[in-house]
Amino acid sequence: MFRKLSKAASRLPTSAGVSSRQHLSSVRKFSFNSAARQCYSHRNKPCLVLAPHCTYHNRQLSVLSTKIGLLQQSRPSSFKTFHDGQTQAINFSKHYRLLWARHTARDFSSQSKLSEDVEAKLDVEDLLENINKKIIFVNDDIVAINKPYGLSVFGSSPPSVNSDKPATTFVGMLSHLKDKLNCSYLDVGLSLKSFYSGLVILCKNKNSKKQMEKVLAGAQAQKIQFKTYLVITVGVPQCSHGVDLTANIAREHLHNREMSTVSDKYIHTAAKEGTMMQTHFNVQPLAVNSSVGAALVQVTINKDKWEAVEVIMSHYLSPVLGDHIYSRRTQLIRGIPFAASAHASLPGPQILPQTIVEALQSREDCVEKDLPLFVHCHKVVLNKFPTKSSPPLIITAPPQEEFLTTLKCLGLYQEGMFP
Known part of the structure; x- marks a missing residue:
């Protein structure tokens, strides 16, 4: 296992360890969320300087853990450094800055986090029943579901095997959904952000999954507003x-x-x-x-x-x-x-x-x-699905009750808007 991690980590660029006393006065601050672990510019190159925490006593293990941390987009608290007070400067290219920002974005955004109250109250059976009520279209190839706001499709991490916390994501519920829908295969064909409501499409076989990917890629390339x-x-x-x-x-x-x-x-x-x-x-x-x-x-x-x-x-x-x-x-x-x-x-x-x-x-x-x-997400148009001779498949999901209530409060709702 250690050799595999070492091999993966060796692909990531690093610079030599530098002394914080030697370079701290000359570096230029590059702000990040955590004040204790600041990002600086060393030799006019963006790099991440980690504050010493006297945690690891093995220099090589520290460098390896730092590389693996970048590879896994870890939180700042998962980075450790050396017992001798030195810090490890990592060459922080634009690609890695985006990876880091992509992770820290979760700390602020109220859009990207699920409601903790909903997660605490919903168990597997309740969630299955709720999803089952939201099914709006079924055929031999796909299942279309009107996803409520706040329910993640993939989630930030898979549910732990030993955890009592319910799998409140579509991916975590696929095995249960297969039994509910009597399907031998079920996979996500068209996803949707957790902070959106609307259409999510699940594929019922590998052929439909492959064709779905082809149709969506073709629509994007051909500038089709599907x-x-x-x-x-x-x-x-x-x-x-x-x-x-x-x-x-x-x-x-x-x-x-x-x-x-x-x-x-x-x-x-x-x-x-x-x-x-x-x-x-x-x-x-x-x-x-x-x-x-x-x-x-x-x-x-x-x-x-x-x-x-x-x-x-x-x-x-x-x-x-x-x-x-x-x-x-x-x-x-x-x-x-x-x-x-x-x-x-x-x-x-x-x-x-x-x-x-x-x-x-x-x-x-x-x-x-x-x-x-x-x-x-109100409507999706799938051309040439599941076969090239198939007519356009149009799937529509009516707005959620919360959406309609807000329309009424703002004076935007009219009878018959969403038949």
Whole structure:
């Protein structure tokens, strides 16, 4: 086991150990969440300097544990250093900074963590019953489920074998779902973020799983807007409505975490490095309440990773209701929205206009920081699935009760909107 870890760790770049007294005065601070373990720039190269904790007495084991920590995207507390007071400087390339930010993002984001109360109350049978009620489409190849907000598909980590904690993820429940649905095979074909509600598709055989991956990859490459989201926004998107648009979304390290920004230019080298993508979308307001300052918006899109929906809505001065990450990029002066710099806008609880706060007074969770993210995956169109001769398969998931209640509070709901 030790040899395998050593072999994996040897692939990661490191620099020589440096003395904290020798270099601490000359290094330039590179801020991270943990004050005790700061990230500095050594010799004009970003690197991570770990504070001594007198934990390990074996230098080689310390270096190995540090490498493995980066490989596993470990928390800062899992890094250890040497008993002699030296620190280990690790060459912190842009790729590793993004990995680190991707992990530390979980510490702040109220969107990406599951409700602890829900996890504590739901046991396996309750969750199975709840998921079974949410099944909206079944055939020989797939099962479509209208996922509630807060339920993770994959989860941050698999459930422990010896843990009494229930497996509150779709992946953790697959074995139970197979028995419930009388399937010999069941796997995730189309996933969805835990802080979204809406369509999740499970494949019932390996052939449908393979074809699903092919269809989704083809739709993204051919710029087919196969996903439709319903979004409650603060304000109306300041862009052309009902017209196909393009956005260049870059992934950057901002405010001690990995975040997305909208770029004016598409950089091919960044796309090859996996830090930029181009997404094609269409925005159409379905209902607008000007007196309250809220809207129900339909967004069709071909690529939705990296919080693309939230970033695009904030870019067009209409942040998603419940977005505590990107909403502060839109600022209001005397009720007029304007764009603030992504580099200057710190993530934080969404600041809502007083008109929206008053309209939400009937909700128990109307406090801004406790609002869920109102993004619902409403419809998915699968072309040439499961075979090339198959007609387009359209699956629709009605909004959750919480979503509908909020629409009514904001005066955006109309009878017959979602048959």
